[in-house]
Amino acid sequence: MSPRMGLTRMKVVDTAGEMADHKGIEYVTIANLAKELEIRPPSLYNHIKGLNELRTEMAVQGLNGLYSEMKSGAEGKEGDDSIQSLGASYLNYARKHPGLYEAALLAPDPRDEEVQNAGNQIVNLSLEELKYLKLSPENALHAVRGLRSLFHGFASLEHKGGFGLDLSVEESLRRMIGAFLSGMRV
Numbered sequence: 001m002s003p004r005m006g007l008t009r010m011k012v013v014d015t016a017g018e019m020a021d022h023k024g025i026e027y028v029t030i031a032n033l034a035k036e037l038e039i040r041p042p043s044l045y046n047h048i049k050g051l052n053e054l055r056t057e058m059a060v061q062g063l064n065g066l067y068s069e070m071k072s073g074a075e076g077k078e079g080d081d082s083i084q085s086l087g088a089s090y091l092n093y094a095r096k097h098p099g100l101y102e103a104a105l106l107a108p109d110p111r112d113e114e115v116q117n118a119g120n121q122i123v124n125l126s127l128e129e130l131k132y133l134k135l136s137p138e139n140a141l142h143a144v145r146g147l148r149s150l151f152h153g154f155a156s157l158e159h160k161g162g163f164g165l166d167l168s169v170e171e172s173l174r175r176m177i178g179a180f181l182s183g184m185r186v
């Protein structure tokens with residue numbers, strides 16, 4: 001294998017993300033990534049410090065992608081419709097990018113500043129979209145946690161094949177979000 005000219009850190013991270021999406025996060029190793037990029041494993045260290053740094057970069061990329069998908073989904077919508085769109089967008093991202101989505105949940109150091117900043121974008125977007133419920137700041141944060149749990153649980157169950165009935169998955173999600181929002185109004 002000869003070194004590839006023009007290889008950048010971004011290309012390394014993007015390739016790792018594509019590998020994770022197609023083959024699973026556990027497939028992303030230094031050896032497999034180097035093989036995919038047609039370089040020798042030591043050459044990767046010109047771009048990343050190691051697997052932990054790569055996984056952190058993938059987590060940031062996953063969180064940023066999830067945020068972008070959710071933000072786009074909620075644009076131009078208000079009230080319950082915006083929250084329904086957040087949920088549908090969340091599920092859509094997890095479907096399109098299962099590896100990056102998983103990487104976002106498995107950051108080697110969740111206290112990493114970049115990981116926190118990327119995650120905070122999603123929290124802030126959710127808080128903004130929930131303002132119409134006029135919740136106290138504490139209750140709004142509880143609501144964000146609840147929505148995240150609902151969205152993640154739903155996406156995980158679907159990914160693992162947990163919804164085998166011949167019934168609309170989207171309708172189930174819509175009803176769950178509606179029930180959650182009704183509960184927040186009590």
